[in-house]
Amino acid sequence: MKNFNRLDAEQRRARIYSVFSWILICVIAFTFLFPLYWIITGSFKTKQEILSSTPVWVPSDWVMTNYQNLMSKRSAPLFQLSAFGYTITGPTVPAAIRWLINTVVMSVSSMLLTCLTASMAGYALAKKRFYGRTILFSLIVCAMALPKQVILIPLLREMSALGLYDTIWAVIIPIVGWPFGVFLLKQFAEGIPTEMVEACRIDGASEWRTFTDVMFPMIKPGVGACAIFTFINSWNDYFMQLIMLMGTDKLTISVGIATMQGENSTDFGILMAGSALASVPIIIVFLVFQKYFTKGITMGAVKG
Amino acid sequence: MAKNNVQYSKKQRRLVMQENIAAYLFLLPFLVFFVGFVLYPMFMCIYTSFFDATMGREDIFVGFENYKALFQDEVFWIALKNTMVIVLVSVPITCIFSLWVASAISKMPVAATSAFRCIFYLPVVTGSVAVTMVWKWMFNNYYGIFNYLGKDVLGILDKPINWLGDPKYALGCIILILLTTSVGQPIVLYVSALDNVDKSLVEAAEVDGATPKQAFWKIKWPQMMPTTLYILVITTINSFQCFALIQLLTSGGPKNSTMTIMYYIYYNAFKLYKYGYGNAMGVILAIIIAILSAIQFKAGQEK
Incomplete structure (x- = not known):
């Protein structure tokens, strides 16, 4: 009897605790959402509303002036193509548009290149037996544990020596070299039965066909995770972009907004408009591909 | 690979050769990037740290001078202290907070779990x-x-505080922002680790009369040890890397109160163009991180 009472009390306590934690989690979640809400509403507020010491929770009328100011501050050509000594320059547009285009081009190229190189390397590491495999794998793990900012100075000098400084490639190449994608896809490829690969080889398929027709379709979910992970990370890789890019027409949206901060340090309207431009697209991408993304994070951790 | 002493025939040896060549061909595209733009810079980082290097002239070999200067540099010690404060405060809080959030939201309905997981990840994205x-x-x-909030709503402050301009508060503000951007990944990891816990063990324990608390600490927690270890390592690295916050908010000031090693490397390299000096600091930072990761792994394996 006494025992039952104990359980009862315990259950009641557990229930109170769970209601309490529900409420607390909701409150904390609200504070996590608040900065984003503040960016988006702030970008539509008038100057008076932004500079009032009593916060205006919801803009009274949603104005576009901040976006207009942002667009008129600086300009850059829409694109620049040069080949065989000729340069074609596109029409002049607000720099923010060019920055967005740069960011998309940069993120998509890093994503495609990473997926290609990482899926091939991951397959080889998981299914091939070759000399130097253990050493290579431990190098990969060690490289992942180091913060990549440690190598920033040598990387900068290397890029200057190669003539890639202040080009989009200076940002893309280090991302592709970063071994997280290989690590992730190696984990994935290890889950595929080796018999499948062997059977394919016995049937006379070449190494390359074994990879494209058998292996690649089976590690597709992993490639998806790797793709979305690389895309989001390279979009937000502020540090590399800050160091490698200089010219107004070369910047990405994050660095562009950061440089605007130097010029208009307290015009929070413009800064919020820029922040919204930089973050809303990537948040949408994240929400759409959330499932793959989560998978990427958890798969990469399996063996740490 | 040849592990046993059996003599291979010619054909077998040729097959092994083929396998090796195929493997390296598959690895080649990645290796070009990895060796050229990760391993080579890492080597150069150590190498250049023994030189007096700057823009526009040949490097001059100076031996350990950079390291000597580093240990006599007052700002370096302040930066090291601040970095350590950031790591020691943010890592435990991040881990405990994300474990608590994950265990609370993993009991909720699936839709609520993924909604909350998303919200906590948003600041990262x-x-x-x-x-x-x-x-x-x-x-x-x-x-x-x-x-x-402090002055007009809660009435705690009698005059406005210059949060980021006051050496007393600046570092605390940085840590607070860092926390909101670093709990996302641990929460995702913990939720999935809690999902993967062997349910039959938990049920068995509950039948035997274990309280939820006991079930958590005695059954689930040990099974989540590898995840915790991984989270510790990545959170530590993340806290060391915190850069944008400092560069954009305080630039290491006021009075070096938010100067971190990461920012000081950047400052030396891009404001003073002292490449060798910056590299020496990078080497020290890498050594510190390697030691911390090794300690965490050791501790994790013993448990």
Whole structure:
């Protein structure tokens, strides 16, 4: 009897605790959402509303002036193509548009290149037996544990020596070299039965066909995770972009907004408009591909 | 690979050769990037740290001079201290907070779990620049929301505080922002680790009369040890890397109160063009991180 009472009390306590934690989690979640809400509403507020010491929770009328100011501050050509000594320059547009285009081009190229190189390397590491495999794998793990900012100075000098400084490639190449994608896809490829690969080889398929027709379709979910992970990370890789890019027409949206901060340090309207431009697209991408993304994070951790 | 002493026939040896060549062909595209732009710079980082290197002239070999100067540099010690404060405060809080959130939301219905997981991950996706900008506004001493809340709503403050301009508060503000951007990944990891816990063991324990608390600490927690270890390592690295916040909010000031090693490397390399000196600091930072990771792994394996 006494025992039952104990359980009862315990259950009641557990229930109170769970209601309490529900409420607390909701409150904390609200504070996590608040900065984003503040960016988006702030970008539509008038100057008076932004500079009032009593916060205006919801803009009274949603104005576009901040976006207009942002667009008129600086300009850059829409694109620049040069080949065989000729340069074609596109029409002049607000720099923010060019920055967005740069960011998309940069993120998509890093994503495609990473997926290609990482899926091939991951397959080889998981299914091939070759000399130097253990050493290579431990190098990969060690490289992942180091913060990549440690190598920033040598990387900068290397890029200057190669003539890639202040080009989009200076940002893309280090991302592709970063071994997280290989690590992730190696984990994935290890889950595929080796018999499948062997059977394919016995049937006379070449190494390359074994990879494209058998292996690649089976590690597709992993490639998806790797793709979305690389895309989001390279979009937000502020540090590399800050160091490698200089010219107004070369910047990405994050660095562009950061440089605007130097010029208009307290015009929070413009800064919020820029922040919204930089973050809303990537948040949408994240929400759409959330499932793959989560998978990427958890798969990469399996063996740490 | 040849592990046993059996003599291979010619054909077998040829097959092994073929396998090796195929493997390296598959690895080649990645290796070009990895060796050229990760391993080579790492080597150069150590190598250049023994040189007096700057822009536009040949490097001069100086031996350990950079390291000697580093240990006599007052700002370096301040930066090291601040970095350690950031790591020692943010790592435990991040881990405990994310474990608590994950265990609370993993009991909720599936839709609620994934909604909350998403919300806590949002600050990471938003990107460091946008996050920094909005916090800069919220911390502003005239139009910021924190002074409004503290002064007009709660009445704790009698005059507005210049949060980021005051050496007493600046580092605390940085740590607070860092926390909101670093709990996302651990929460995702813990939720999935809690999902993967062997349910039959938990049920068996409950039948035997274990309280939920006991079930958690005695059954689930040990099974989540590898995840915790991984989280410790990545959170530590993340806290060391915190850069955008400092560069955009305080530039290491006021009075070096938010100077970190990461920012000091950047400052030396890009404001003073002292490449060798910056590299020496990078080497020290790498050694510190390697030691910390090794300790964490050791501790994790013993448990």
